[in-house]
Amino acid sequence: MAERKKETAIVISQEKLADGIFSMWIQTEASKSAKPGQFISMYTNDSSKLLPRPISICEIDKENESLRVVYRVTGGNTGTEQFSKLCEGGRIPVIGPLGNGFPLEAAEGKKTFLIGGGIGVPPILELAKQMKCEEKQIVVGYRDAHTFLKEEFEKNGKVYISTEDGSMGTRGNVLDAICEHGLEADVIYACGPTPMLRAIKDYAEKKNIVCYISLEERMACGIGACLGCVCQTKEKDHHSNVHNRRICKDGPVFLATEVEI
Amino acid sequence: MNMKVNIAGVEWKNPVTVASGTFGSGAEYADFVDLNKLGAVTTKGVANVPWPGNPTPRVAEIHGGMMNAIGLQNPGIDLFCERDIPFLRKYDTKIIVNVCGKSTEDYCEVVERLAGEDIDMLEINISCPNVKEGGIAFGQNPKAAEDITRAVKKYAKQPVIMKLSPNVTDITEMAKAVEAGGADAVSLINTLTGMKIDIHKRTFALANQTGGVSGPAIHPIAVRMVYQTAQTVKIPVIGMGGIACAEDAIEMMLAGASAVSVGTANFHNPAVTMEIVEGIEEYLKANKIEDVRELVGAVKKL
Numbered sequence: 001m002a003e004r005k006k007e008t009a010i011v012i013s014q015e016k017l018a019d020g021i022f023s024m025w026i027q028t029e030a031s032k033s034a035k036p037g038q039f040i041s042m043y044t045n046d047s048s049k050l051l052p053r054p055i056s057i058c059e060i061d062k063e064n065e066s067l068r069v070v071y072r073v074t075g076g077n078t079g080t081e082q083f084s085k086l087c088e089g090g091r092i093p094v095i096g097p098l099g100n101g102f103p104l105e106a107a108e109g110k111k112t113f114l115i116g117g118g119i120g121v122p123p124i125l126e127l128a129k130q131m132k133c134e135e136k137q138i139v140v141g142y143r144d145a146h147t148f149l150k151e152e153f154e155k156n157g158k159v160y161i162s163t164e165d166g167s168m169g170t171r172g173n174v175l176d177a178i179c180e181h182g183l184e185a186d187v188i189y190a191c192g193p194t195p196m197l198r199a200i201k202d203y204a205e206k207k208n209i210v211c212y213i214s215l216e217e218r219m220a221c222g223i224g225a226c227l228g229c230v231c232q233t234k235e236k237d238h239h240s241n242v243h244n245r246r247i248c249k250d251g252p253v254f255l256a257t258e259v260e261i
Numbered sequence: 262m263n264m265k266v267n268i269a270g271v272e273w274k275n276p277v278t279v280a281s282g283t284f285g286s287g288a289e290y291a292d293f294v295d296l297n298k299l300g301a302v303t304t305k306g307v308a309n310v311p312w313p314g315n316p317t318p319r320v321a322e323i324h325g326g327m328m329n330a331i332g333l334q335n336p337g338i339d340l341f342c343e344r345d346i347p348f349l350r351k352y353d354t355k356i357i358v359n360v361c362g363k364s365t366e367d368y369c370e371v372v373e374r375l376a377g378e379d380i381d382m383l384e385i386n387i388s389c390p391n392v393k394e395g396g397i398a399f400g401q402n403p404k405a406a407e408d409i410t411r412a413v414k415k416y417a418k419q420p421v422i423m424k425l426s427p428n429v430t431d432i433t434e435m436a437k438a439v440e441a442g443g444a445d446a447v448s449l450i451n452t453l454t455g456m457k458i459d460i461h462k463r464t465f466a467l468a469n470q471t472g473g474v475s476g477p478a479i480h481p482i483a484v485r486m487v488y489q490t491a492q493t494v495k496i497p498v499i500g501m502g503g504i505a506c507a508e509d510a511i512e513m514m515l516a517g518a519s520a521v522s523v524g525t526a527n528f529h530n531p532a533v534t535m536e537i538v539e540g541i542e543e544y545l546k547a548n549k550i551e552d553v554r555e556l557v558g559a560v561k562k563l
Contacts, residue, residue: 225285228320241336242313
């Protein structure tokens with residue numbers, strides 16, 4: 001009873017990876033049970049900003065009880081901007097790990113696509129590190145040649161890149177990269193903006209491929225109580241008793257066929 | 262030292278509950294809060310049938326608070342009775358079931374269904390600003406508020422708390438009306454209707470366009486309305502609106518609240534309700550006050 005709590009994580013390091021993209025390692029209890037695809041609720045130290053920011057887990061280091069988060073600063077005077085100013089030894093309140101994470105077992109013995117787009121790229125890294133499968137094809141999409149985490153991905157599988165402006169890899173989106181290289185897979189794992197996920201869901205349905213997508217939505221509680229962050233589902237959900245599910249608690253990872261996006 | 266309060270004949274072990282909609286039916290928060298330590302748990306509003314709620318985005322942050330337009334998504338009374346009441350009954354706390362509806366008949370159907378259930382109190386939501394039918398439609402007209410109170414009282418087997426909206430010219434008129442209709446208590450305030458525009462996307466922050474504003478930003482408004490209401494009606498007042506710490510809760514009680522509900526603050530700190538209970542106890546001890554009920558309405562004129 002009441003065995004979970006908001007804790008104060010300690011910043012181990014912080015660096016800027018690209019324009020507006022920051023990487024932070026934090027020491028936290030949340031690392032102990034964290035899985036790829038889960039997220040943590042991060043709170044600012046500014047009492048006028050009450051709600052947690054749900055941030056995906058980029059890497060897990062159980063030995064050093066730490067997590068890496070890679071996040072985008074969404075503007076001036078935002079919570080994420082405040083996170084980006086924290087230095088080594090800084091304190092940051094967190095709750096986590098939260099959500100379900102990617103099902104790793106579905107990849108066993110299979111050819112997989114690990115797809116990340118934009119700020120959906122980070123959670124794909126820990127997934128790539130932990131995934132054991134026949135063939136790991138990492139497809140990551142960026143706006144331009146200012147990529148991040150690229151070298152780390154290259155250590156964990158074959159990497160294909162798309163950029164919106166064509167300044168690196170395939171011009172266009174992640175599906176354009178898949179098409180250009182003539183890639184195929186049995187299972188897809190994806191995280192990124194909704195239009196990208198919608199296109200991947202369609203692609204997977206046409207090709208009859210099992211596809212897991214990680215969704216994002218504005219959250220308030222982060223633990224499944226407030227019903228702020230729901231997505232529509234094809235079937236009636238057993239918990240909500242209506243056609244929607246909670247992204248924070250039942251997700252953020254869903255089988256693409258079960259959600260309407 | 263006594264922390265017990267009596268709200269319309271129901272004894273709570275302390276004056277702290279949660280605001281409906283911020284706490285589900287307690288199952289998720291039970292990982293963070295020992296529900297046995299709360300005076301009562303107030304559930305998310307439940308209707309006669311399942312409601313899907315509004316499109317997303319449903320929540321947005323504002324300076325010192327938040328806005329929501331969930332739209333009263335709920336699983337309907339059948340699943341609620343089967344799953345949520347038995348869950349809460351495992352704990353030593355009072356159960357207040359919040360009831361919502363689109364018509365008088367809807368409300369009465371739920372209240373009648375709950376008459377045979379093992380729950381302690383009913384809170385009737387006539388103040389939700391985020392649904393097109395029902396909700397606030399009953400809460401902005403004294404005659405309508407009195408009528409719906411009288412109607413649900415016919416079926417109610419538990420004491421009835423009417424939850425009032427601050428989106429009115431004079432909340433005391435509404436409080437008087439529900440008291441005349443037979444309400445056993447009032448709770449206030451529900452959220453204030455607001456709007457937020459995303460200047461980057463040049464669109465509304467909430468899909469519903471408007472939403473209910475809550476959090477510390479609205480606390481002084483809530484204190485004022487609780488004070489006015491407590492001066493006006495004889496039935497107990499449950500105060501809520503931006504309570505984020507023990508000091509806020511004590512302030513609300515001094516204004517006239519016999520008990521308090523904690524809402525948005527749960528999102529910032531899931532354990533805040535327990536901390537508020539402890540903080541009130543510490544305040545009583547520090548000020549040599551024997552009974553928490555001595556705080557109720559004890560604000561002095563300057």
